[in-house]
Amino acid sequence: MKYAIIVPDGCADEPQESLDGRTPLEAARVPAMDAIATAGVVGRANNVPEQLPPGSDVANLSLLGYNPLEHYTGRAPLEAVAQGIELGPDDWAIRCNLVTIEDQVMRDFTAGHISTAEAAELMKAAQEELGSEQSGFDQLEFHPGVSYRNLLVYRASGGEVPFSVDTRTTPPHDLTDRSVLDDYPRGPGSDTLNQLMSDSIDLFAGHPVNATRLERGKLPATNFWLWGQGSMPKHAPFAERFAKRGAMITAVDLLRGLAILVGWSRIEVPGATGYTDTDYAAKGRHAIRALDDVDLIFVHVEATDEASHEGDVAAKIKALEEIDRHIVGPVHEYLKSQGDYRIMVTPAHPTLIRTKTHAHGFVPLAIAGSGITPDRASTYDDPTSRKSELVFEEGWRVMPYFVDSG
Numbered sequence: 116m117k118y119a120i121i122v123p124d125g126c127a128d129e130p131q132e133s134l135d136g137r138t139p140l141e142a143a144r145v146p147a148m149d150a151i152a153t154a155g156v157v158g159r160a161n162n163v164p165e166q167l168p169p170g171s172d173v174a175n176l177s178l179l180g181y182n183p184l185e186h187y188t189g190r191a192p193l194e195a196v197a198q199g200i201e202l203g204p205d206d207w208a209i210r211c212n213l214v215t216i217e218d219q220v221m222r223d224f225t226a227g228h229i230s231t232a233e234a235a236e237l238m239k240a241a242q243e244e245l246g247s248e249q250s251g252f253d254q255l256e257f258h259p260g261v262s263y264r265n266l267l268v269y270r271a272s273g274g275e276v277p278f279s280v281d282t283r284t285t286p287p288h289d290l291t292d293r294s295v296l297d298d299y300p301r302g303p304g305s306d307t308l309n310q311l312m313s314d315s316i317d318l319f320a321g322h323p324v325n326a327t328r329l330e331r332g333k334l335p336a337t338n339f340w341l342w343g344q345g346s347m348p349k350h351a352p353f354a355e356r357f358a359k360r361g362a363m364i365t366a367v368d369l370l371r372g373l374a375i376l377v378g379w380s381r382i383e384v385p386g387a388t389g390y391t392d393t394d395y396a397a398k399g400r401h402a403i404r405a406l407d408d409v410d411l412i413f414v415h416v417e418a419t420d421e422a423s424h425e426g427d428v429a430a431k432i433k434a435l436e437e438i439d440r441h442i443v444g445p446v447h448e449y450l451k452s453q454g455d456y457r458i459m460v461t462p463a464h465p466t467l468i469r470t471k472t473h474a475h476g477f478v479p480l481a482i483a484g485s486g487i488t489p490d491r492a493s494t495y496d497d498p499t500s501r502k503s504e505l506v507f508e509e510g511w512r513v514m515p516y517f518v519d520s521g
């Protein structure tokens with residue numbers, strides 16, 4: 116049996132006034148998704164428990180069949196893994212954003228979209244001054260990433276790590292134009308995090324990178340802001356848990372990190388951009404090719420999510436139609452020609468045009484293939500899923516349902 120999961124990220128949404136009260140999925144012409152609904156079942160799943168943020172990391176971990184309440188440890192370790200940084204079982208990874216804070220207000224969580232080269236220089240200075248033996252913190256590793264998104268790794272090195280699941284930090288993008296005074300790290304190990312953040316102010320103030328930025332009228336990186344901390348997640352690989360070999364197609368690092376963590380291969384598709392200009396057809400072709408080697412292919416498409424973040428309903432509909440025509444249709448046709456199969460279409464979380472951001476709540480899913488008895492649904496969309504009796508209050512239970520061949 117072969118399996119395909121196609122994920123139009125963030126496609127679930129509310130009825131839109133501009134669409135005469137229809138949701139983007141209802142308004143989009145998606146005959147291949149509707150064909151899955153007709154041949155199979157439509158239901159709904161909630162991938163993000165109330166107490167966790169509705170991020171792509173939590174929601175997709177759930178979609179992969181892992182209970183995020185048990186297995187989610189934070190965003191930074193996933194990013195570390197995606198960047199090829201090895202984490203030991205007791206090491207912690209922490210997001211180290213370069214930010215601009217003025218008078219204790221978060222002026223810009225990207226430090227004026229600081230360049231990767233500039234960020235690398237500041238991370239190097241941090242490593243030399245704050246993460247050296249002389250500083251007493253030789254277990255610290257500052258890893259430059261892309262632009263303002265950098266990582267700090269705290270190596271346990273056989274000793275104690277001061278952080279725990281009770282350590283609290285705040286994502287800097289939640290603080291834009293707000294006072295940061297009440298949002299410094301709290302709880303276990305927060306002394307260390309606050310000390311480092313404070314040290315970074317002195318270190319960066321006189322740094323040539325900032326001098327040049329100021330001369331050119333750009334925002335300086337006044338500090339780094341530490342958040343998203345977590346230890347290496349510990350869970351059984353997907354192949355052990357579900358007895359299937361999987362592969363992931365995505366242009367997003369967080370998803371690559373998740374794939375690595377569950378032991379899937381990653382397929383890099385030329386022309387995949389993580390944006391609405393992605394090469395949809397190339398993703399479809401690579402998905403079909405991958406099915407020769409693995410049991411399950413997971414195709415994640417970020418375009419629908421990006422369009423939602425921009426509040427662009429027309430772009431969201433267009434992206435859905437491209438996914439339908441170039442990925443869902445061809446992959447389903449191929450599977451049908453090969454024997455036993457199952458196919459599922461579902462986003463991991465809603466991303467609302469109204470708020471331009473992710474939301475908690477149910478997402479619609481459609482599943483068809485061998486052993487799936489069709490229900491009465493004939494379209495794949497949000498209202499149809501709300502009428503269904505196929506409900507997964509805990510979204511991580513969808514995967515066992517989907518791959519159960521019995």
Ligand SMILES: [Zn+2]
Pocket residue numbers: 125171420421424466473
């Ligand atoms: Zn998003």
